[in-house]
Amino acid sequence: MSLKGKKILLGVTGSIAAYKSAILTRLLVKEGAEVQIIMSASASDFITPLTLSTLSKKPVLSRFQKDETGVWNNHVELGLWADLFLVAPISANTLAKFANGICDNLLSATYLSARCPVMVAPAMDLDMYQHPAVQSTIQRLESFGNIILDAESGELASGLSGQGRMMEPEHILAKVESFFASKAEFKGKKVLITMGPTQEALDPVRYISNHSSGKMGLALAEAFLSRGAEVFVISGPISLKVNKGSFRWQDVKSAKEMYEAASELHSQMDICIFAAAVADYTPAEIAPEKIKKNDVTLSIDLVKNVDIATNLGARKKQNQIHIGFALETEKEFDNAQRKLIKKNFDLIVLNSMKESGAGFQLDTNKVHIFHASGLSVESEILPKSQIATLIVDQIKNIPVWV
Incomplete structure (x- = not known):
């Protein structure tokens, strides 16, 4: 399915899996989506805003103020603009912020303002992902109506092997396409x-x-x-x-x-x-x-x-x-x-x-x-x-x- 005309707000947080956001951005843009990226402060330790800006063809946002080009980055406007808010990867820290309404950066403020559906792809080490606090947070987010893209199993950055890898970009793309296909299920009815x-x-x-x-x-x-x-x-x-x-x-x-x-x-x-x-x-x-x-x-x-x-x-x-x-x-x-x-x-x-x-x-x-x-x-x-x-x-x- 083509994503032509779809507006996707892509959040990127501080995780080793942040490098995959470049692949995901490229896939979304290739399918015709308009992608606007918001990075948390720690995300830039793992991937540069320049890389994501080049792939999305839009300035990457991370602060409330306007940048030197005058591009708006108001959290309310961003939340209204998007057809889908996708956060991939989302760290344990940002998961907890979303679940508890902690609003200390542009990404979490946009989440609280967003009227569109929200999709999150957790990424962290095996033991962190399995911890009851993280699982409880994921369940809480899901109870809000958010779509959880479960972490996949495989080799992790720590050297351990198990569930915690961010869902692969190709799989996330399929989930996004399936989401928009379902939105048209009753078109004309x-x-x-x-x-x-x-x-x-x-x-x-x-x-x-x-x-x-x-x-x-x-x-x-x-x-x-x-x-x-x-x-x-x-x-x-x-x-x-x-x-x-x-x-x-x-x-x-x-x-x-x-x-x-x-x-x-x-x-x-x-x-x-x-x-x-x-x-x-x-x-x-x-x-x-x-x-x-x-x-x-x-x-x-x-x-x-x-x-x-x-x-x-x-x-x-x-x-x-x-x-x-x-x-x-x-x-x-x-x-x-x-x-x-x-x-x-x-x-x-x-x-x-x-x-x-x-x-x-x-x-x-x-x-x-x-x-x-x-x-x-x-x-x-x-x-x-x-x-x-x-x-x-x-x-x-x-x-x-x-």
């Missing part, structure tokens, strides 16, 4: 995602709602966007910071508003994700004025809301994919599989309130995915960004998609 809670008004100031934060729905929207899809989001009221300009975004409040918005878009969509926590019931009447606290008890008549997923599931076209969510507290598997059939889903994602680290408001989740075909997949407790990736990957196992 339209994806509808309902997310967040709904609010059912009782009076002008009060409403019935739930604890949904919208985090899982947003993670799915970002996962589909990163793979080239055109993403339409219908969101109930949320407090998350979102770059809504990246999506076809529509804010709603009530279940009725969400249904009307989803119904209007449904026929145009290739994939529909029903991730919203929609209120099952709504007040039969909305009080025109604030309900006063007069009696000891208060009775409110509720009526059923339209079931968005069931209603649109009955209208699902042959080539459409519908994905639903279930949050259960009892007979979880039975209830989820019943919904899978009733709502005409191709797959359903079961969340459990009984699992520590899973459910509303949290940044992590644990799910069990059931396919209409009978296939099922269970996850560990993972960041919702990784759960979203797992769900998106499962689409490949849906017969309609294949």
